[in-house]
Amino acid sequence: MTIRHIPWLRHAPKGGAAPIYLALAQALETAIRTGELQPGDQLPPQRTVAALMGVDLTTVTRAYGVARRRGLVDGAVGRGTFVRRPAEEDEVGLVDLSMNQPPQPRGLSIAASLRATTAEVLQRTDAATLMAYHPGLGALGQRAAGAAWLAPVLGDVAPERVQVCPGAQAALSALVWSLVGHGGTLVVEPLTYPGMLAIADQLGVRLIACPTDAEGLAPDALASICRRERPAALYVIPTMQNPTGVTMPLTRRQAIAQIATDHDLWIIEDDPYSRLMAEPPPGLAALAPARSFHIATLSKCLAPGLRLAFLVAPDGDRGAPAVEAVRSLAGMPAPLMSAVAASWIRDGTAEALLAGVRAEAAERRALAAARLPAAQGSPEAIHVWLPLPADWSAARLRAAAKARGLALVSAEAFAAGPGAANGVRISLGAPGRQEVLAEALAGIANLLGEAR
Structure with a gap:
């Protein structure tokens, strides 16, 4: 290994006015500030740096110590030294x-849970297999984990109805494309998720805003829209609605589910937030399972970086074309993150x-x-x-x-x-x-x- 392999060392020339240990610490700070080193990056072993710079080990140990005191790095014996994410108490600016x-x-x-689970997954799974293409939207075990995660909202769901998607946005796009299509009509709440507004604009979908009240969508207004406009689908966020925060009570959900059934209306139920509730109300997909697609991302209740969402398709075969559209447009979920999420669900993490x-x-x-x-x-x-x-x-x-x-x-x-x-x-x-x-x-x- 040479200095060429550790580019940030070039910021610490020997022979400067500052002691070399301070020059090394400053080189680290410069590399982090400019983005050359990112949070989570592992620094080379101190002995390696000492050999490359032609200094004794104590000098590098002092440099890493200065960087640690400045809040730039952290680490532990046997694990190594890593660039530290900005401390919460350092929050400045916007x-x-x-x-x-x-x-x-x-x-x-x-971070600790992710490190432990990733190591476990890599230990039990061949890395080449894990990093290869995988057919379908999640292995059966991952889909079963998704069904277990959604049980407080949907009750018992067959794993075969669950798809593991690379985020909710891709699944939503595919559903609107398949169920509504260019020139079709989609009913939404007057204030709704901006990502859905973007999807509708890109796909040429006509939106109709259904009036709401303090309990969410107004059933009489929705029924009237269905009779007058014959929309293809309803897109709704019934729990902790984005942005208004409204959660539909059970009676309102039952009314909306009945209207969808009466008017052959597909329901696209976007449900990022239900699992944040200790006792969430039943999802619309539990009340109208033959008419509903339920999408639950992990980004709003666990961590955005997982980039995973569970899609529950309707009972029966009528929803199969839409599921195939999701497979075609969304592609496979990241295998490593899917394995991590499934492990977390199974082991209680x-x-x-x-x-x-x-x-x-x-x-x-x-x-x-x-x-x-x-x-x-x-x-x-x-x-x-x-x-x-x-x-x-x-x-x-x-x-x-x-x-x-x-x-x-x-x-x-x-x-x-x-x-x-x-x-x-x-x-x-x-x-x-x-x-x-x-x-x-x-x-x-x-x-x-x-x-x-």
């Missing part, structure tokens, strides 16, 4: 309240991580309730909806927040048509520390006070 993601689980390390996310999310939601009493959303939610008067400019509030270092997303990003409610969505999971979130929420409250 506080992201726009990206909906789960907070880090309370008292648990996803997923439930433990979920419990940690729930605990942290509940405390963050309580912070939002205290500082922004008008914010709407479930007690376990990772986002809230802050309604604004119709004559207020949500875009102006968003711009004012950005000027104070706060990133928000406002109603126009979610609007499926004119006349949608005014407001901003505030995501609670991205800030690393509760103190940072609390200060950001107080900043929004101050902006609202000034606007009055």
Whole structure:
């Protein structure tokens, strides 16, 4: 091995004014700051660096020690030294309240779980096989794990009905393409997931916004749309709706399921958040299994980096063409992440991580309730909806927040048509520390006070 194989060492020339151990530490900091070294990258052994630089081992040990004290690296005997992710207490600049993601689980390390499970998977599975192409959307064991994960929402589901997809967006795109198609009509909520708005735009799908009330979609309005427009499908987020936070009660779900059955309407049920609830209501796919496609991503309740979603297809053969479309357009899920997720579900790690996310999310939601009493959303939610008067400019509030270092997303990003409610969505999971979130929420409250 030469210095050419460890490019960051070129930042530490010998013979400079600073002692070589400080020059090495500064070289590490420079490489991390410029992105040459990324969080999680493993540094070479100290003896290797010492040999390449022509210095004694103690010099490199001191350099790594300085880097550790500066918060640049961490490690342990026998494991090695790794570039450290930015510490939560180092959070500076823009506080992201726009990206909906789960907070880090309370008292648990996803990194530690990922390292342990990945090692276990690689030990029991031939790496070449793992990295090869795999037919279908998940092995049967992975699909069975998905069925187990979804049981609190859907009850007992045959593993054969479960598909393992590389994220929810790919599955949603394929379903809309297959069930609705170019020029077809899709019913949505007036404020809905921006990713679905993008899909509809790309595929030339006509959207109809169904009126809602405090319990979600209005059944009479949906039935009227079905009679008048004969839409192909309904896209709905019935639990902790994005962005409004509304969760449909059981009676409302039963009414929507009955309308779909009566009018031969497909239901595309997007369900990122149900598992955040200790006792989630039954999914629409449990109430209308012959009419529903249920999609549940792991990105909002465990970790976005898993890039996995479970798709539950309808009973019977009518949904088979849509499932084939998902296979054609989405392709296979990443085998390693699929194996990790299935292992976590089987051995209880997923439930433990979920419990940690729930605990942290509940405390963050309580912070939002205290500082922004008008914010709407479930007690376990990772986002809230802050309604604004119709004559207020949500875009102006968003711009004012950005000027104070706060990133928000406002109603126009979610609007499926004119006349949608005014407001901003505030995501609670991205800030690393509760103190940072609390200060950001107080900043929004101050902006609202000034606007009055």
